[in-house]
Amino acid sequence: MPSNPGLRLVERDASGVDLAFRSDVLLGLSQIQKAVPARWFYDDAGSRLFEDITQLPEYYLTRAETEILSSRSAEIADLIGRGRAVVEFGSGSSVKTPLLLSAIAPSAYVPLDIAGDFLRASSAALAAKFPGLPVHPVEADFMRRVELPGDVADLPKLGFFPGSTIGNMIAGTATDLLRSMRATLGEGALLLIGMDQVKDEGVLLAAYDDAEGVTAQFNLNLLARINRELEGDIPLAAFAHEARWNDAFARIEMHLVAREDIAFSVGGARFAMHAGESIHTENSHKFTKRSAQLLLAAGGWEPRARWTDEARQFAVYLAEAAPVRSAP
């Protein structure tokens, strides 16, 4: 079945500006510690740069998770069962998604993503690989409950959230997202979710500051996107990419550090930064077995199984929507 063109749920003004992007950037740049949410990395160029990151020797996450999904596929499929509609939060990778879909014989595939063009391209590629599988791409911000297409409303659901993307969120936001997923997927749903593990600091820092400088380009692309979409004049050359380990929060942070005193404008507003000040662009939280299970439980999901790769760098969890209850 051909993929449908997707529902468009992103709000834009008359000149095509994404309103949520503009307000996130203007608010974020007005704070004492300037910050822009990491989800805005993924325009078409950013999505492509991220695909390049997954090929880097230092970036172990994708390889480790792919190893789990392929070497443990029989066990994973056994616990999931056949005939579920797979709802992927994010438009899917060309490697992990096919691995999962060929293991479990799903009834439909529904990728949700805010980057519409990338979503439609990857959905078409996937539909071509799985003739007969209904594919229903939805362009949406999945931080809120998403109305799924009518065709899949009555099917049992499996949410798929690989890549440790949940690690981009601080605990409160991650909890809200897990609860939104539960609302989107409904009673009886399962969730297969990847969560990167706490490990040696040097290994973590290298994964987010690779020798080839691809991660630096990925980080700086956010400024290019702001300039292009929000009428900005941020001088990209005045910023340096930096990865930091924040031990108190068990997370890698990415920053764009001003190399000199600078001033610039975005969407008609003026901003100034001193040399050494940064724009905080990403958190990538790392989990232990306990912190992962606690987060899932807080989000309304009961862990059912946990798999790690051979080197124990990464973990994949299968969790079940917790029944609504009022007593311990």
Ligand code: AVJ
């Ligand atoms: C896609 C969010 C999992 O945090 O590792 C990669 C994004 N940032 N390199 C991550 C990312 C820098 C990635 N996630």
